[in-house]
Amino acid sequence: xxxxxxxxxxxxxxxxxxxxxxxxxxxxVVFIYAxxxxxxxxxxxxxxxxLFIGSAWLGMNFLNxxxxxQAVLLIVQxxxxxxxxxxxxxxxxxxxxxxxxxxxGYPIAAxxxxxxxxxxxxxxxYSAHAVLSMLGASLSMYFQSGWMENQGRAAxxxxxxxxxxxxxxxxxxxxxxxxxxVRYLLPPVWLVMDMMVNAPVRGQAVQILAILYAWxxxxxxxxxxxxxxxxxxxxxxxxxxx
Amino acid sequence: xxxxxxxxxxxxxxxQYAALTNITWSLKQGECAAIVGGNGAxxxxxxxxxxxxxRPSGGSRIAHIDxxxxxxxxxxxxxxxxxxxxxxxxVAAIQGLAKSEAARRIDAMMAVFQLPDTSMMRSSKGMLQKxxxxxxxxxxxxxxLLDEPLSGLDEASQAEMVGILNxxxxxxxxxxxxVHEPLLISSVADRVTRLSRGRIVHEGPPEIRIxxxxxxxxxxxxxxxxxxxxxxEEASGFLRWETKGKTGAVIVRASIADDVMxxxxxxxxxxxxxxRLHERSGxxxxxxxxxxxxxxx
Numbered sequence: 430x431x432x433x434x435x436x437x438x439x440x441x442x443x444x445x446x447x448x449x450x451x452x453x454x455x456x457x458v459v460f461i462y463a464x465x466x467x468x469x470x471x472x473x474x475x476x477x478x479x480l481f482i483g484s485a486w487l488g489m490n491f492l493n494x495x496x497x498x499q500a501v502l503l504i505v506q507x508x509x510x511x512x513x514x515x516x517x518x519x520x521x522x523x524x525x526x527x528x529x530x531x532x533x534g535y536p537i538a539a540x541x542x543x544x545x546x547x548x549x550x551x552x553x554x555y556s557a558h559a560v561l562s563m564l565g566a567s568l569s570m571y572f573q574s575g576w577m578e579n580q581g582r583a584a585x586x587x588x589x590x591x592x593x594x595x596x597x598x599x600x601x602x603x604x605x606x607x608x609x610x611v612r613y614l615l616p617p618v619w620l621v622m623d624m625m626v627n628a629p630v631r632g633q634a635v636q637i638l639a640i641l642y643a644w645x646x647x648x649x650x651x652x653x654x655x656x657x658x659x660x661x662x663x664x665x666x667x668x669x670x671x
Numbered sequence: 672x673x674x675x676x677x678x679x680x681x682x683x684x685x686x687q688y689a690a691l692t693n694i695t696w697s698l699k700q701g702e703c704a705a706i707v708g709g710n711g712a713x714x715x716x717x718x719x720x721x722x723x724x725x726r727p728s729g730g731s732r733i734a735h736i737d738x739x740x741x742x743x744x745x746x747x748x749x750x751x752x753x754x755x756x757x758x759x760x761x762v763a764a765i766q767g768l769a770k771s772e773a774a775r776r777i778d779a780m781m782a783v784f785q786l787p788d789t790s791m792m793r794s795s796k797g798m799l800q801k802x803x804x805x806x807x808x809x810x811x812x813x814x815x816l817l818d819e820p821l822s823g824l825d826e827a828s829q830a831e832m833v834g835i836l837n838x839x840x841x842x843x844x845x846x847x848x849x850v851h852e853p854l855l856i857s858s859v860a861d862r863v864t865r866l867s868r869g870r871i872v873h874e875g876p877p878e879i880r881i882x883x884x885x886x887x888x889x890x891x892x893x894x895x896x897x898x899x900x901x902x903x904e905e906a907s908g909f910l911r912w913e914t915k916g917k918t919g920a921v922i923v924r925a926s927i928a929d930d931v932m933x934x935x936x937x938x939x940x941x942x943x944x945x946x947r948l949h950e951r952s953g954x955x956x957x958x959x960x961x962x963x964x965x966x967x968x
Contacts, residue, residue, distance in 0.1 A: 432764030439761070443752035498749035501724055502806065505743040506765045510724075664724040 433507050433516040434523065437491075441520070446494045447487070451528075454483035458532045466543030467536065473554040474625035476532040481561040481618050482591055484525040488569025489587060491521050496574060501664050514658045518570065518651060525562035532558050553628070553636050557621050560643040564594075564616055567650035594618040617643045673700050674735045675814050675845040676721060681730035683716055683869075690716040691869045694730070698814070703836070703846040705856045705877065708866035714849040715746075717866065718816050721847055739814060742807030742844075746818040748799045750791040755802045756781065758791065759809060766810045773809070780805045783835070797828050804832065808839060815839060817848040821855055830889075830946050833858045854947075886925040891944035892935050893918040899938055903931060922948065 441447060457479045461472060504513045533555045536542055546554075568590060570576075577583035593600060597619030601612030612619070617639070624631050624639040631639075677697040683690045691713045698704055706714045719725040720732060722743050751758055756777055763773030781788065784801045791799060800820070807815060820836075821829050829852070836859045840846055850856055856863060856877045865873035887910060895917060903909055908927030913920035923931055925947070932942050 432761065436761040436765060440751060440753075495749065495751075499751070501745060502743065502749075503765070504724060505722055505741050506762055506806070508738060508740075508766075660726075662719075662725040664719045664722075 430516055434520045437516060437520040441491055441494055444494045446490055450483055450487035450490050454480060454528045458535060462536050462541040465541045467541050469542050469546055469550050470625045470628040474622045477557045477561045478595060478622055480528060480532055480558055481565040484562040484565030485569045485587060485591055488521045488566040489572050492573035504663050510663050511659055514655050521566045522563060525566055526559060529558035529562050556640045557625055560640050561618055561621055563647045564643055567647040568616060570654045598623055617646055675700055677733045679731050681727045684728045689869050694871060698845045698847060700845055701840055701843045703840050703860050705860035705863045706849045707863055712866040713869040714866055715818060718818055718849055722816050736813050740810060740812045742812035742815040744803050744807045744817040744820055746822055748803035750799055752792060754788050754790055755786055756788050759805060762806045763809055768810055776809055797824050800824055812844055815844050815846045819849055821852045887922055887948040888925050888928040889920055889922050889946045889948050890931060891920045893941045893943055895935055895940040896938060
């Protein structure tokens with residue numbers, strides 16, 4: 430699997446199409462910490478949400494960067510379509526995990542917080558970044574050109590899903606009491622952010638549960654994606670007419 | 672010979688459109704089948720089903736070798752931002768080849784295909800087609816699938832491709848190719864499967880036809896003395912030199928090709944390749960295998 434992932438990342442980085450989402454993630458994190466001091470968990474909540482947006486953008490960009498022209502060859506070369514789809518996902522995850530490390534490590538290294546960070550804040554902070562990056566990457570799989578031919582519409586829909594994911598709390602508040610649990614069906618970005626912003630009142634158990642829920646949500650998204658992808662034809666020869 | 676792959680009553684539908692209907696077909700080790708038919712006949716769909724890239728709507732695809740190593744040569748190779756050796760090193764790693772073995776195979780192939788190691792983004796279609804074939808042959812496949820492999824290649828590259836495919840077949844690889852060119856069918860294929868509207872309408876050996884006298888033949892030779900070259904120039908069926916020298920290639924009328932070859936051999940020279948150039952009667956061209964072919968083994 431590693432050689433496949435290495436090839437995918439090398440091919441992507443040579444395309445230079447990574448520039449926009451990578452620049453977005455790096456610059457926005459640096460911009461958030463333009464002044465000191467900053468509250469730890471509130472700042473981490475913002476950068477984790479930005480990373481969620483950046484990961485979804487980078488994921489879609491990664492999956493579309495060669496319009497799937499290499500897909501058929503890579504499936505045959507790697508010996509299985511499942512290996513190819515999982516390889517794509519892991520390649521995106523590897524990239525966004527590096528940005529999670531940067532987003533968590535930069536303010537510590539640059540001494541941008543209002544007080545020294547504790548170990549539990551560091552662990553919760555990194556887990557939140559990692560899990561929201563993973564969630565963004567998982568969502569992006571459904572909006573790639575192989576799944577949605579009209580990429581203008583795909584980008585619009587992904588944007589809508591991102592907004593709803595961030596505003597899940599408000600969406601829940603607008604719904605009648607009986608239906609407020611519907612918000613838990615939305616991608617739980619709002620839940621992780623709420624857990625971080627209100628860290629002192631939520632308690633550690635709730636924090637861990639929120640992160641686990643977001644992690645499970647991502648895994649279910651990935652599992653459904655791979656299940657559906659394996660039931661589709663990897664090649665579409667009808668387009669050529671042969 | 673052991674069967675490599677088998678299709679039993681395979682159907683493929685895209686919505687209401689039946690791309691393949693009731694296909695029962697199999698292939699043995701070292702056998703080469705040419706798939707022919709017009710546009711929309713189902714050739715590419717059949718190749719993709721054999722490659723496992725498309726799921727049959729009905730029937731079954733049975734691989735008799737597990738795991739079945741497949742090499743796939745699409746009609747259009749997507750140029751990457753790598754140099755050929757970089758790309759092939761990645762492909763070898765993906766296929767699980769050891770680094771040293773990969774390096775040996777890549778070096779041998781670069782020599783066989785005489786490919787410059789420059790960016791693929793600046794390569795011609797013929798050069799890309801060579802990389803296309805190299806990636807499929809890198810790890811000796813059990814089954815090699817080719818979609819219009821001669822498309823866009825010049826005559827010299829076509830002859831080279833024919834030689835390489837024959838050598839690959841000799842090493843035991845089963846080959847299936849979707850083709851139009853009679854040269855490839857008559858030179859490499861053991862049988863021809865004709866598709867029409869998604870059904871097999873004919874299955875049988877390729878037709879071998881004999882050259883007519885006005886056909887042009889390309890003879891590739893080595894160790895020929897200078898005086899013999901002069902004599903050859905004056906022969907009535909001599910047309911032109913492709914490369915003149917002790918080792919070279921000459922184009923002559925088919926009517927004198929046998930005599931010229933006999934003369935070269937009797938004088939101590941060697942014949943490296945014979946190829947019919949112009950398709951007037953659909954006759955077979957059979958390039959002799961050059962010494963370079965051993966590099967693929």
